[in-house]
Amino acid sequence: MKILIINCGSSSLKFQLIDSESEKVLAKGLCERIGIDGGMLNYQPEGKDKIVKNVEMADHTVAVQLVIDSLVDEKDGVIKGLDEIGAVGHRIVHGGEKFAEATIINDEVIKAIEECNDLAPLHNPANLIGIRSCQKIMPKVPMVAVFDTAFHQTMPKKAYLYGIPYEYYKKYKIRRYGFHGTSHSYVSKRTAEILGKDYNNMNIIVCHLGNGASISAVKNGKCVDTSMGLTPLEGLIMGTRSGDLDPAILEFLCQKEKLSISEVLNVLNKKSGVLGLSEISSDFRDIGKEADAGNDQAKTTLEAYSYRVAKYIGAYVAALNGVDAIAFTAGVGENDGSRREAICEYLGYLGIELDKEKNGKRGEELVISKPDSKVKVLVVPTNEELAIARETAKLVK
Ligand code: ADP
Numbered sequence: 001m002k003i004l005i006i007n008c009g010s011s012s013l014k015f016q017l018i019d020s021e022s023e024k025v026l027a028k029g030l031c032e033r034i035g036i037d038g039g040m041l042n043y044q045p046e047g048k049d050k051i052v053k054n055v056e057m058a059d060h061t062v063a064v065q066l067v068i069d070s071l072v073d074e075k076d077g078v079i080k081g082l083d084e085i086g087a088v089g090h091r092i093v094h095g096g097e098k099f100a101e102a103t104i105i106n107d108e109v110i111k112a113i114e115e116c117n118d119l120a121p122l123h124n125p126a127n128l129i130g131i132r133s134c135q136k137i138m139p140k141v142p143m144v145a146v147f148d149t150a151f152h153q154t155m156p157k158k159a160y161l162y163g164i165p166y167e168y169y170k171k172y173k174i175r176r177y178g179f180h181g182t183s184h185s186y187v188s189k190r191t192a193e194i195l196g197k198d199y200n201n202m203n204i205i206v207c208h209l210g211n212g213a214s215i216s217a218v219k220n221g222k223c224v225d226t227s228m229g230l231t232p233l234e235g236l237i238m239g240t241r242s243g244d245l246d247p248a249i250l251e252f253l254c255q256k257e258k259l260s261i262s263e264v265l266n267v268l269n270k271k272s273g274v275l276g277l278s279e280i281s282s283d284f285r286d287i288g289k290e291a292d293a294g295n296d297q298a299k300t301t302l303e304a305y306s307y308r309v310a311k312y313i314g315a316y317v318a319a320l321n322g323v324d325a326i327a328f329t330a331g332v333g334e335n336d337g338s339r340r341e342a343i344c345e346y347l348g349y350l351g352i353e354l355d356k357e358k359n360g361k362r363g364e365e366l367v368i369s370k371p372d373s374k375v376k377v378l379v380v381p382t383n384e385e386l387a388i389a390r391e392t393a394k395l396v397k
Pocket of ligand 1: 209212282330331332336
């Protein structure tokens with residue numbers, strides 16, 4: 001079956017067409033600046049030249065139609081007609097406590113996703129627009145919602161409750177949810193497969209270190225803790241997000257800088273993390289270059305980043321009561337050997353020994369610990385689209 005994967009943002013739409021039998025990507029691309037001037041379509045059909053078109057897209061329905069037109073185009077298309085698309089898989093950011101698994105989309109599911117809008121006001125409404133646009137253009141094609149939060153729904157209460165009055169959990173469902181679940185699920189399963197071990201009988205820590213970053217603790221195939229919270233702001237120091245901090249800082253900054261709460265939150269989401277600390281960039285390559293050239297602030301930024309990751313790993317070793325494997329994934333986790341090495345330097349007590357030569361490689365599935373390392377350390381490139389395609393294929397037979 002050919003499955004269209006849609007990841008819809010407020011002004012953008014990423015897509016992939018995947019053959020669920022061969023698991024090959026037939027085409028992929030991105031619509032940018034939907035609803036604003038200067039719209040652009042990037043379309044990459046498998047084995048053909050990439051196409052970039054400047055085209056205005058008044059709304060997401062126009063964008064979805066453009067995607068379909070590209071996929072069925074006589075010259076650059078990869079399918080003959082719309083009827084070849086067997087299903088659509090939608091990436092949905094927040095499923096609240098309602099969704100512990102992917103689900104076939106119907107009116108009830110749409111309503112339940114809508115009810116989670118308060119928890120992800122930037123993402124869920126955009127995801128819903130993507131669903132509705134696809135329904136308009138492909139009313140007969142079954143669609144599946146795959147949630148970023150679902151994998152973490154197995155966390156026990158002791159891990160997801162905040163130490164605040166319980167009535168806020170009861171009234172508003174304020175608790176930790178976690179994100180990047182599709183990636184944590186995919187990478188933890190692959191880790192067990194690569195090591196030839198039973199996924200349902202081992203402890204894995206997954207470090208998803210991209211621009212957004214989170215860690216999860218996976219026991220016997222189930223997530224028992226993860227570092228992001230009610231929103232993706234909690235946890236690690238990220239590209240532009242602060243991660244954990246003393247909540248009293250909010251009022252302090254409001255007063256000193258004469259900012260509103262939402263302005264401070266904007267600083268914590270978009271101007272903090274390694275960007276804010278380094279005053280250089282949110283991109284680790286830029287910070288790494290400066291650090292190599294002797295810039296102390298850049299060095300301190302990288303140290304603070306690695307230290308935070310190592311502290312979370314330590315916490316999750318305790319949560320799991322031991323760990324068999326640690327997997328690194330996403331932009332930094334897959335490509336930045338220096339970061340992996342700096343993090344693993346804190347973990348000697350676990351009996352971890354890195355193979356420095358293997359750790360020097362980039363972007364491929366690899367065990368980077370030495371053969372007699374007590375805990376295995378791996379690089380496992382994430383593939384959220386493939387994971388969404390698999391979930392979709394499972395539900396649409
Ligand atoms: P997201 O999906 O969260 O936007 P990615 O997983 O694509 O992010 O990761 C993007 C980040 O990965 C970039 O900001 C960059 O810092 C980092 N990155 C990518 N390649 C490298 C590399 N070769 N060395 C160090 N960092 C890298």
